[in-house]
Structures are given as structure tokens and as C-alpha cells.
Amino acid sequence: MTEPHPDGRILVEQRGQLLLIGIDRVPKRNGFSEKMVVELAQAFDRLEQDPAARCGVLHALGPHFTAGLQLDQLASWFEAGRHLALPGKIDPYNLRPPLRTKPVVAAVQGICFTAGIELMLGADVVVAAADCRFGQIEVKRGIMANHGATIRMVERAGWGNAMRYLLTGDEFDAETALRLGFVQEVVETGRQLDRAIELAERVAAQAPLAVQATIQNARKAIEHGPAAAVADLSPVQLRLMKSEDAAEGVASFREKREARFTGR
Template identity: 35%
Template sequence: MATSFENLLYELDTDSGILTITLNRPAKLNALNAATIGELGVAIEQGRADAAVRGILLTGSGEKAFVAGADIPELAALSGPDAQAAAARGQAVFRRFETSPKPVVAAVNGFALGGGCELAMACHIRVASENARFGQPEVNLGLLPGYGGTQRLVQLVGKGKALELLLTADQLKAEEALRLGLANHVVPLAELLAFSKNLLLKILGKAPVAVGLTIDCVNTFFEEGGQAGYAAEASAFGQAFGTADFKEGTAAFLEKRPAVFKGN
């Protein structure tokens, strides 16, 4: 049974297997405080463990913000050691989204700044509304990103552009984020959730084990380098051959029919 949350909405569509996690602090533009990050950690663990969950959609409540950043008053009260510990906790939670074998799509509705941009980047795919804005404004506060922003932004847009964005604190409009590869798609706000769910459903029509192995291989490349990535890919390729889904996929191809994957 799912935990009840104070700062999140946790809704599972049992027909599609899509779990929607909504950051729900609209009066604070869904800013990330310690309690919300803790709840995100619980939510992603529940989603990963629940066999009824096949894919995850992450979004924010309201029309203005996915996550507008950190909770600044809470942040300002931290000591240096407290801040380091908080960064480590946030990184660990975001890492669980990034390494989920179940696909995670961020539906970015409005501002994705600071921790919000970092959270979106930890998801596998980002769909942005036309009014979305991405940015890492931490240097304006005398800080730097603490939840993986200096690492993932480089992966998505390249070192030179990432450094420019990190050092200037400039915000990117949705179309520019799309051009740079930070966003995968840009759609009207009214179509954001439907588009994101349809994209997730398309992925969920594929073999679940193969999807999870693919996510792991891509992450291995970025974390450990090319040789480790190639080794992980060869190992995963062999694992996939041992699945019932491989037998079903090849049989369906030869019989010219849609495959019915069971995830084993």
C-alpha cells in the first residue's frame, strides 16, 4: 500500500501501469525542501518495488513551475557540513530516478530551476511545455548546484555550453533547451501530460527487461567510461537472449504480429 505524502501526489493508473508523481507545493512553486526530497526518495523506492508500476511520470502541480528551485530560507539556515550532507542525500534520491529500470519521463511544466533542473535531468526523458524555463542559478546565491547539476548538464549539452549556463546562471527557454538536447520535446502546456503519457506508453509497449538493461548500459557509459559501457552492453545483450521476451519478440517478428511482452 502506497504511503501518503504531504508534498507529493502519488497516483497509479493500474490499467496502463503509469505512476504519476506530482510535486505538490504550488504556493512555493514546488520548491524542494528537505521534506520534499525525503518524500521523493520514498516515492521512487515504492515505484521501483511495485510490480504494478511499469513506468513513472514526474511533474509539478500548477501551470507555473515543475520545481522553481530550492527552499531558500531553509537553505540559508544550513552550516557547511549540513549543506554537504543535504547535497549527498539529494544526490542519492535523484540517482534512484536515474537508475530506475522502469522508464522515468519528466513533464516539465514551467520553471525547472536549480534543484528542479537537476531533478528533471535525473529523469530519462524530458518533455517541456512551451512556457518551461531551465536553469542553474546557484552562482547568484554564492553557491553551485548540489544535486548533480554540474555532472548531468555536461552530459546533456556538452562541457562548453554547460559551463556557460552554470557560470552565467542564464535561463533557457523551452525551444533553446530542445535545440541543445536538454529537452526531448516541447509541446503546448495543455498537451503536456497527454503527450508525456503517450510517449511513456510507447516505451511500455517494448520489452521491459530490455528497456531496463538499456538504461543501465547508458548510465554505465557516462559513469565508468567507454570500455565499461561496452562490457556492460555485451553482458546485457547476453542476458536479454535468456528472456522469454526475446523469444516472444523474435517469434512476433517472424509471424508478422505485434509482440506481447511479459517482462521476463
């Protein structure tokens, strides 16, 4: 049997219409090496480019999601002002273009620190195991969270709730994460991946063009304000209504059956 690479790997598995993206460096609590950062960006880019993949599932092997970044390997990236994505590839943190158009459901468990929280917040839906321990602890290392937490924690939880943890580096549990809107469901430990796959399959069963349009309109409202999103509603809806999937949606309703969407 081949020995696991000491710098870990990102495991990619096609499962029907889902692309499972697994963080695999279990002996190091899934701490991200430079190799894994590169492979993660490649995996997210594969999700975007693969026409057979309708939804991604981000998860981790072993008892922990990730302890964060291996700073000694990635210090040169930060010193050079580099973002943890590859030029021209989809950003796993969903901050800088090119942004993904396909949805991602994340499953987290155990330790979920620093970049792990930021990856989770970059997903669309998050399922957390009951044993999760979250920590945005950059201030304890003399740096700041710089891959989305300062934006998305405020967006989800409000200023005071976000600063309570961003400025102290204190840990918080799964129920707190649920209360603050950082995760959408908390399940029994060990059930998080199964539940994330269930939700991802429900998303993948919907009309892909409609799913993508929904994400893009919601994102536009956040980034450019409600008026910009409102301006897109009618023209985008008219375009969707001309699709084969919209016709299938009407037909399935009339015939009282499940729709079979093709993405056209």
C-alpha cells in the same frame, strides 16, 4: 474538504503500468519543502520496488514545475553535507546508489529552476512546455549546483554551452533547452503531461528486462567509458535472449502482432 498542507506533498498515482509522481505545492510555485524532499525519495523508491510499475512520469501540478528548494528548511541538510535523497532509498537525482533501474519521463512547464533542472536532467526523457523558463541560479546565491547540473549540462551541451548558464545564472527558454539537449521535445503549454504519458506508455510496452539493460549499458558507457560498456554487450545480450520476453518478441514478429511482454 481538507486544506492542503502548507509544506506541500508529492502526489503518487498508479495508472496502469505507469507510476505518476506529482509535485504539489502550487501556492509556492512548487518550491520543495523538507517534507516534499522526503516524499519524493519515497515515491522514486516505490517506482523501483513495485513490480507493476514499468515506467515513472515525473510532473508538477499548476502552472510551474518548481521554483527550487526552500532553503530555510533545507539549509541544515546542506550544512551537514546531506544529499537530497534518503539513505538506502532510490536517489531521485539518479546520482548516488542505489540508482533506479526503471525509466522516468519528465514533463516540465513554467518556472523550472535549480533543483528542478537537476531532477529533469536525472530523468531519461524530458518533455517541456513552450512556456518553460529555466534557471540554474545557484551562483547568484553564493553556492553551486550540487545535484547533477555541473555534470549533466556539460555532458549534454558541452563545456562552453554549460558554463554559459552555470556561471551566469541567466535564464534560458524551452527552445534553448531543446537545442542544448536538456529536453527532448517542446510541446504546446498544457500538453506536456499528456505527451510525457504517451511516451512513457510506449516505453512501458517494451520488454522490461531489455529496457533496464539498455539504461544500464548506456550509463556504464558514461561512467566507466565505452570499453566497459562494450565488454557487457555480449553477455547481457545472451542473458536477454534466454528470457521469455525474447521468445515473445520473436513470436510476435513471426505472427505479425504486438508483443505482450511480462518482464520474465
